[in-house]
Every structure is written in C-alpha cells, then in structure tokens.
Amino acid sequence: MVVRLLLDRGANESARNKPGITPFQTAVTEGYLETSNILLRHRSAAQPFPHKDLAGMLLEVINNQPADLRALNLILDLDVDGFLYRTSTYLMAMVDERKCQFAAAYLERGKSAPPLTPKEKTTILHLSLEHDILGLAKRMLGMKASVNSLNKHGYTPLYSIASRRYNGDGRYSLAEALLDAGANMHMPCTVGESPPVTPLEMAVIRGNHDLVELMLRRDPLRNDSQMALSPLAPRGVYLHAAARTVPSKRMFSLLIRSGASVTEVDSNGDYPLTVFLKQLVDAPSRSRHLEGAWARAAADRVLSTIWYLWSRDVDVNRRNKAGKSVLSYLAALKLYSGRDAARAGIARQLQRCVTAVPARGRDRAQDDKTLEFRHGPLGFWSFDAPFDEVVAGPSRRRH
Numbered sequence: 001m002v003v004r005l006l007l008d009r010g011a012n013e014s015a016r017n018k019p020g021i022t023p024f025q026t027a028v029t030e031g032y033l034e035t036s037n038i039l040l041r042h043r044s045a046a047q048p049f050p051h052k053d054l055a056g057m058l059l060e061v062i063n064n065q066p067a068d069l070r071a072l073n074l075i076l077d078l079d080v081d082g083f084l085y086r087t088s089t090y091l092m093a094m095v096d097e098r099k100c101q102f103a104a105a106y107l108e109r110g111k112s113a114p115p116l117t118p119k120e121k122t123t124i125l126h127l128s129l130e131h132d133i134l135g136l137a138k139r140m141l142g143m144k145a146s147v148n149s150l151n152k153h154g155y156t157p158l159y160s161i162a163s164r165r166y167n168g169d170g171r172y173s174l175a176e177a178l179l180d181a182g183a184n185m186h187m188p189c190t191v192g193e194s195p196p197v198t199p200l201e202m203a204v205i206r207g208n209h210d211l212v213e214l215m216l217r218r219d220p221l222r223n224d225s226q227m228a229l230s231p232l233a234p235r236g237v238y239l240h241a242a243a244r245t246v247p248s249k250r251m252f253s254l255l256i257r258s259g260a261s262v263t264e265v266d267s268n269g270d271y272p273l274t275v276f277l278k279q280l281v282d283a284p285s286r287s288r289h290l291e292g293a294w295a296r297a298a299a300d301r302v303l304s305t306i307w308y309l310w311s312r313d314v315d316v317n318r319r320n321k322a323g324k325s326v327l328s329y330l331a332a333l334k335l336y337s338g339r340d341a342a343r344a345g346i347a348r349q350l351q352r353c354v355t356a357v358p359a360r361g362r363d364r365a366q367d368d369k370t371l372e373f374r375h376g377p378l379g380f381w382s383f384d385a386p387f388d389e390v391v392a393g394p395s396r397r398r399h
Helices: 002-008 023-029 033-041 051-063 069-078 089-096 100-109 118-130 134-142 157-162 169-180 199-205 209-218 238-244 249-258 272-282 292-296 298-309 326-334 341-353
Strands: 354-358 369-373
Touching: 023 033, 023 051, 023 069, 033 069, 051 069, 051 089, 069 100, 089 100, 089 118, 100 118, 100 134, 118 134, 118 157, 134 169, 157 169, 157 199, 169 209, 199 209, 199 238, 209 249, 238 249, 238 272, 238 298, 249 298, 272 298, 272 326, 298 341, 326 341, 326 354, 341 354
Parallel strands: none
Antiparallel strands: 354 369
C-alpha cells in the first residue's frame, strides 16, 4: 500500500498542509478508515490529539454525505478527556443536518450529556420522532424536554406519534412515557388548520385502537362519579372523528365507555350519526366507507353503524346549521338511483330495514319522528371484534 511505503521511507504522518490539516484528519473525514488506522499506529506523538483537530474532524464528518458512524466512533475514541461533550455545538450540528442516528450514537458514547437549553431539548425530541429515532426521543424525555411543546408544524410530540397510522411497541412505550411526563392528549394542534386537532382525535382518525385505549385509560373522558366530560375533554369531537373514518365497533366502544355520547353535538350542530350520514351523502367519491373491504358489504356495515350511533335520545328531527337532520340524510341515501352498486345496495338496505315512525312522549312535537329498525344488523359486529363482545352503549329502540 502506498501509505505504508511512504511511512517506511520517513514520511511524517503529522505534517500539516497550508490549511493546517494533517493526513490523518483527511483520511478520517474522507472515510478512508483503514488508512486512518495505519496512520494512527505510526503516530509518534504520545500526547492526546489537539482539541481543535478533534472538533474540526467531527464537524466535517457531521457534514459528510452519507453519514459514517465508523468515523464518528473513531473520533470519539480519540476524545480522551470528553472535550467534545463540553458544549451542545456538535449535537445540535447533527440535529441541523438531520443526522439523528449520529446524535443517538454520540449521546450513547458520552459519559455525560452536553449541556442543552430547554429549546434544544425540545428540538431534538421533535426531530427524533420525525425520523423514528425513538431511543433519542426517550433520552430527551429523561432530560426533561417539554412534552407539550409545538414543532414548526404545530404538532406536540404526542400528536406526532398519534399521526402515524401504525405504531409498534417502541412508539407505544414512548407514548406511555409522554403521558407519564404530562403530555396533554386534548391539546389543540396543527397550527393554521381549522379546526385544530388534538392528539387523541388524531389517534381516533388513524384508527389506532391501542393508542386510543392507552390515552383513555390514563385520562378517561369522565370518571365513574361524573357524567359530564372533564373540562379538558372537548365535547362533540372524538365520537364525531370516529364517525368520519371507517367505522369500528371497538373504537366506538372505547369512546362511549370512557364518557363520549352519541347525543353530543359538535360546532356544526351535528350528532356523530349526522356526521356519518352527511359524509355518505355529500362526498361519496371521497368516502372510505365505499372503498376496498367496505365496498363488498357496504350496505350491512352502513346499516350497522347507523344502528350503533343511534339511541332514543338522538333527536333525528333536529336540524344542524345547514338546515339538515338525520332524517334528511337518510331520505337522501334511500332515494339514490344511480349506477354505483355499493350506494344502490345501501339504498335498498335502508328502505328495507330503517323506518321513520311517529315519536311518542310528552316532550315530542306532533310531527316528530324516531327510527325503527326492522332487522337487527349483524355486519358491523364481525367487522373488527367478536360478536359476543359486551359493549357498554346507550339504549336503543328496536322492533
């Protein structure tokens, strides 16, 4: 090898060029680690490497593409007195370059973490979640990073986890750690969007049952002695969010058992049932209820969802801000006569199974109607849970 030959003939491995760079520094920063090891073995000086050289090599390696963890580890091996951990400069340089694996390895190697400001801790926490470096995120939680801080997108760390459609054990345990540290699952996020979305609502939208169950177990929407939702839990949000996505009996059950109600009304004057029906009527081309697995049994599952989200206390005559009621949307669905097979099947099933009948009761107006189900729907029960699962839900009127 040429390097060995030059060294055998007396070449000085510590000689510096005009910018003051040694051959060893060049080999490390350029990724020639075998050459680096040869130069290191021939090094005549016994004293530690100058701090300036270590800092220069580390910053150069951080800026290199692709990242080379072997070079990082070699530089940290040479840092015998922990100089590279006396400031946050190098860690934040890794963060700025989106080198989260580097940052995690750097912190793992250090006897102590570099001093970090609260803002730096939260920056690292958010970035580590963005890049799925969960060990680094947990390290920041251990350093008391703010768990309810917002990133540039307006997301809290818990919202970032909830926004993923699938969460493995690592993200689930991190969500537990965030909740333990005081993360607010009801905190409005997504700056610039209207209306804002909470972490719990996003977990509902994503259909993440395990994460929703974890959040509600830690902070139920109401406690056993309090029928009203707690001040932190906004009404008319969570069950409505569940009604907007592909309906899930397990999700509905989790929310209802925790305190959500099918009689809650959102800011548009809609019940959860109204939201579900309105989506089918107003935006069928974008509705996930008529896609994929839903398309094969859309009629039964739509009927089952209506059955599940209705109770005697849901006033099907009540009009929302758009002047529409549950009965209005049901009538529109029943009247469909187009060529879409799924929607035509829904219309036939509703005509066969759901009827508006006169409502009885002293508080009812003369023309008020209520719903009557001619057949007990089964399709929903087999969708995502056993048929015999016990569900704590509101009472319903059945024929």
